[in-house]
Amino acid sequence: MSKGKTDDVTGTDTTGHSWDGIEELNTPLPRWWLWTLYLCIIWGILYTIAYPAWPMVSGATKGVLGWSTRANVAAEITAHEGKNADLVAQLLATDMDVLPASADLNRYAVARGGAVFRANCSQCHGSGAAGAKGYPNLLDDDWLWGGDMAEIEYTVRHGIRNEQDDDARYSQMPAFGEMLEKDEITAVVEHVVSLSNADFDAQLAETGAVVYADNCAACHGEAGLGDRSQGAPNLADAIWLYGGDREALTETVKNARFGVMPAWGPRLTEADVRAVSAYVHSLGGGE
Structure with missing residues (x-):
């Protein structure tokens, strides 16, 4: 290794490092770039102190600000429910058979029920509710247990051939x-x-x-x-x-066949059960 000297071609000092006759030029990073790097490091340290960051055994560090995406979402949901409180109260108080007669309330129920369906039912019945092998098509008028609003609500609430609800619909074809x-x-x-x-x-x-x-x-x-x-x-x-x-x-x-549908009554709110029933009824196959 030789001492640093000036490169004849570029006029730049070398570091003194040489590998197989190739010498390294001494071209340090610009000061503005270094200060930017240092500031980013400081910002990163402060961020990990202020916000949830480091993974632990059963969670992550909370951060001194106590910020939480879950809490923010929960607050938004609560605010949304508050705005629709009157409609929810009407939905809970309205008989399902006469719900379609109330245009505004039925429109709210169908919109809410669509979101419930996509989150909980589309995995089996499909995003468009057309079903698949072993999972009924909810768009046609072929219903095993009845397709009016009350029958759909009962099926959603109690399910079919499950062991969690004593009122689940039940039938058994012999083998x-x-x-x-x-x-x-x-x-x-x-x-x-x-x-x-x-x-x-x-x-x-x-x-x-x-x-x-x-x-x-x-x-x-x-x-x-x-x-x-x-x-x-x-x-x-x-x-x-x-x-x-x-x-x-x-x-x-x-x-024989033995399809099972879970009881959604214990899993969903009463308003969601009614809303998703209204949504399924509105798809075109409801009677």
Whole structure:
């Protein structure tokens, strides 16, 4: 290593450092840049003292100012609820069946219910409420338990086949794979296909009609139109929750289906239960 000297090409002093004959020029950072760096460091230290910053085992340092994004959001929510207190009181006092008759109140309920739906229901029913396999489409007029305002509210409040609410809607289709022979299942599936599809084996469907009458008609009705009081779906409208092809129907007949919906009554406020019910009813399939 040699002592610092002046570079012949640039006229800049060198640091005295040399690697393989390459010498390092002594070009220090501008003073304004250094002071900016120092000020940023000081600002960063003061920020971590004033605001929540350093992660700890069960949280973060609070900061001497006690600032909290959660507290700010909670305050905004409280302020918003205060502005809508009169509408909330009206919503709680209004019978759900006559809610659509009050245009302003119903408009508020639907808007509020849309937000509740997107936060809690869209994960299963989809952001547009069109459903998916195993999750009902809320846009059509095919309801397992009824689609008027009161029935929708009951379903939202208590759920379906859950173990948390004693008033949950409940129905159980037997797994006919344990009761019927394979050829009987094939025949009854063909009969079910014939109820809504013109492409079927007439002879096999006729055999299946006997199996259907003996095992399925009690819940789904003689014509397969279903029974909402039991949650038994309509088999003649070509609307299927788990699929209407022969493979899907065979799976349903053999092993049954057991979809579960949580009870939202304990999870949402009373106003939110009513609002999301109004929103679902407004989507186009509500009766």
